[in-house]
Amino acid sequence: MTATLIPATLAFREDGTPYSPRFDDVYHSTFGAFEQAEYVFLRGNNLPERWHNRRIFTVLETGFGMGVNFLATWAAWRNASARCERLHFVSVEKHPFSRDDLRAALDAVVAHTPHASATAGASGTSIARLAHELVDAWPMLVPGTHRLEFEGGRVTLTLAFGDAIEMLPKMWLRADAIYLDGFAPAKNPELWSPAIFKALARVAGEEATFSTWSSAGDVKRALVQNGFEYRKTAGFGAKWTMLAGRFAPRWRVRRYEPPLPLTLAERHAVVIGAGLAGSALVERLAARGWRVTLVERHAAPAREASGNPAGVFHPLVSRDDSSASRITRAGFLYALRRWTALDAVAQTSAHGAIEAPARTHAGLLHLATDDESQAVAAALASFGYPEEFVRGVNRAEAESIAGVALAQGGWFYPRGGAIDPASLCRAQIAAARALPDALVDVRYGVQVERIERAGDTWQVFDESSALVAQAGVVIFANAHDAARAAALNFAPTRSVRGQLTLLDESPLASLRVPVIGDGYAVPLPGGVTLAGATYEVDDTDIALREAGHVENLERVAQMLPGLQGAAADAAAGAHPRAWQGRVALRCVTSDRLPMLGQLGDEAAARRDAQRLSGAWPLDLPRAPGLYGAFAFGSRGLVWAALGAELIASQLEGEPWPIERELAEQVDPARFLQRALRQRSL
Template identity: 25%
Template sequence: MKKPNYISPGDFSTTFFDGVLRSKEFDDIYFSPLNGEEESNYVFLEGNNLRDRLTINNNFTVGELGFGTGLNFLLTWKLFNDLKLNNTYLDYISIEGYPLPINQINKIYERYPKLVKLWIELKKEMPPLWSGTHRIILNKGRVRLTLIYSDALEALKLSNFSVNAWFLDGFNPNKNKDIWSMDVMQEVYRLTKPSGTFATFSSAGFVRRNLEQAGFNVKKIKGFKFKKEMSIGQKKGKKQHNKIFSKYVIVGGGIAGASIAQALRQRGQSPLVIEKNDKLAQGASGNIAAVQYPRLTTVNTPAGRLSLSCYRFSRNLAKKLGVAINDKSIIFSIPEREAIKHNKLLSQGWPKDLIRKISKEDKLAIANFDFNLNGIVHDHGGTIEPVKFVNNLMPDDIEIIFGKEIHGFTRSTEGWTITLSDKTKIKTEILILTCSDGLRKIKQTSVFNLQYTQGQVTHLDENKFKNIPSTNFSFSGYLTPPVNGIVTVGATFEKNSNERSYITEEASNINLNNIPNEIFRNIFSHNVNLNKLDGRVSMRVSTFDRMPMMGQIEDNLYILSALGARGMIMAPLLGEELASIMRKNISENFIWYV
């Protein structure tokens, strides 16, 4: 049995015979093939009084230990749909150390006609078997499934969410004692809202004692059918009521602003967006093409976990919005420090569909010949169209003010009063800053120690190539396949330079000279003129440790910025996360598994 870690989830042997899926290691079935639906309904949904509680909670969060086949989630989702509730949202957070392959789960739901339609819908969104956090949006944003593929105790310790009801659904406590340990139950209690509940099929003495010592009021009730007993319980305390706001203003119409606007709209809100330019995606989000791939780390770090979670979410979203080119992402082992890192990553046992060694076929896709360069490939990665991404993501039924800058904002009785460049004043309860270079012009954010870096990309007409690359590749820069006939090569990193809006031949030469010689001479046409090329320049802002800024600056003032060159990867999931924080859907500081 392979245990889960930050590189890959765990794996153990299973058998499937006559409708029964069984774990060999724990010698236990996932659920009864005779009455699995009834048992799960009785133990977890009825055990937590879910039907009644969903009708009186606008935002309800279920936590689960043991996703398994997803049966409990599908039943909860079905109940949520059957209740036909208006303005109600369901968050379902499930931790699973040993996720099952899709083909195994498929066999199960062939036997469950009541759930097969929901399973087919969920199956389209299920993530690869990669460690970490995977957010899935269903029911147009009204249902959010967060799968955390990790060791349970590690995931719980790294999490900060608040649960209304827990489904404790690990394997038999006598055979899988770790998930029922005192340490795990203490974390479950910490992450439970006051008056929150749990339910489990187990009535084992040590399980009940651990739950009681963690702080729960525990009692035994009649078990399902022939099972004598099961356990339910509740955390002491009164239910907390958070103030819900309805007026939101987002400053910035790039990928960060669009991501937050979409997330708020899915939660029933209509934010106002203020964009200083005359259309969306005119800053760092405005390039013709961009590349999506994760920044994996050879050791378990918050940066590595965050990058992987954001990558999966953003890449999937780009495909759904029709802005992804059907290619992959190749990163060459240049310079030497990258070669050392790549060799380490390739030796660590990461899933092959996440990262693998470059092949001859990959090289042929770039230059139509096999050259002598090493590298890695992310098959789920690829090229996107950023401007289209932003426009397709931004809701089309919200108000956007174009051509106005904010000159400042002050506290008001409602929250904030914003003054625009034409002296117009706008009042809002919540203000969200997603601008980049504009941060240094705002009093409240000008004190941040940020790095402002100018970057220029170079545009090449595809007729300059004798071999047009069919996939993107990165070196000390990057080169993309053509988008509307234009190949993008980028990008310079001009630290501490004077801000400019014009392109320079010097910057174009830097971009072109970074292309490895083995590739350069085989992709461009003979005697091609590479002078006076077109391009684009924009300002990027980042923190010095390259981690993004997302969260609350002060009461009712929030930020999503400092994304550097990773906005197209980071912003969509962080925008979704920030909306959860602002709407109090999960907790005031809902940072999961980071």
């Protein structure tokens, strides 16, 4: 169960140094925060020289604090004449600052740093400006992993909010440089415990270096015990010595090697499907310089479930903070950041060439049912989520937000809402194609029938057995058709029919925000209300049914009494006009979680089934270059962007955007793993 996130308390000593009352220690040396970062961590890891001409370079830090080390590293990257193409900075923080406190702390540090307002290299950007960008992008204080992107995605900050002892073993990356930072070992011994160094040894690259201002005996012993070599050098400020060194184990210290990029002759991927999953993949891969061939059987993107007039997006709150809740929370927050970035691209595109996704910004109400009201109330009280994430509301408060009468209260997601999925898909594809040196080929009206391995690449064929494309990577984002096209036996997906109802001249024309519960109601332009949706398993009939419209109205009327008259008329067959609506088929798995990541090699697993009977996900044989992003059910809006980022990170050998244990929950090979453990192969 996820622990409650307790923010840091900001205080200052008389000399203006930021100070932690909880740990009775300062956040940086009194001789200067940025001076310490440059001396101890940048020079201690021989940066920026070590990232010269590298495509990807990853820094791992044990305590984020105020972000001074990140800002100093970012500024050094900007100033480097031969910098890496993409800089990843991964850091853990148990007690993050609120946005306002972070701003105050950094303003104080910058004011006391003579060179902080000077320009950082040819870019002309000061550390003070970088600090403002960090504060503006600062995430909500909720537990889990948060991915922030700067410099058009070329500088990525992955923040893990939680206890380092719990979070570091869950992170999956290959660290090139390690910053051992945090409050003094005597003040915060857990951050310098053997478990921390063991976790670092799991993710250190072969040539990884480390540095720290501490030279405590326990630190030196823990380093040696986990395969690190250290040397003492002159310390910074009042410190006589500091430690620097490298990862050079003389024995095996880990079971699995940390991730590496996929070995390919060309970074070229074929993405099959142009719905929410495929469109997000195109954007995320193109942003990294990949050549992408998008293949879609319809004449345009978002013609199936992604073509609904609107879809709702919101996190998921549960009393035990389940895996589904954690994955949905991470996806929701990451999607908001990606959509904001798309808005910015649309604003700067020439002649409106890129359309901003059409979405609401007034929040979303989730009305409680009798079964869940107490559980969710307990979860809100237990986890102490910030009000910008979610807050409980009684009926009067909920009605004030909604603008219509409601049957009960519930909880309010200020950043939730509704979006036009098709406009999102179009924006992502357009943004990818508008990138400098973009290599995006879109092929509509092509039905993929099968794939074949040819040397080190995959060949994709259509229904007439004509070759459509050939690449080292193929990603199936075609929902119901993915398991067939990928020849997967262990992908238990099912179709769920969902019928929507559109009410013009709606009795709920004054509804201000989407309302969800046992059903949902979404206000659309022109006084139209979208009501939905039916949930009919293994029913693939796409014809509209009057019974489905009646069901939608009756369920929504239980939440919004203003619709009771229309629901009664519908049930009596007295609806005055022809029904309007839409039917789409959702693709779901038996555990209701998506399929995201590299596909398992089922043939190889069968051949080696006995040895693999106790396999963990990283033990499983994988189909080279084959990935999946499908079975999103009704949560495609909050899972698609995060899923695309996860797959892109796996392909590139970058730090994963969520904890490894969560990635394993959505691993497409999880059902193969279960079959192996049950010895059913």
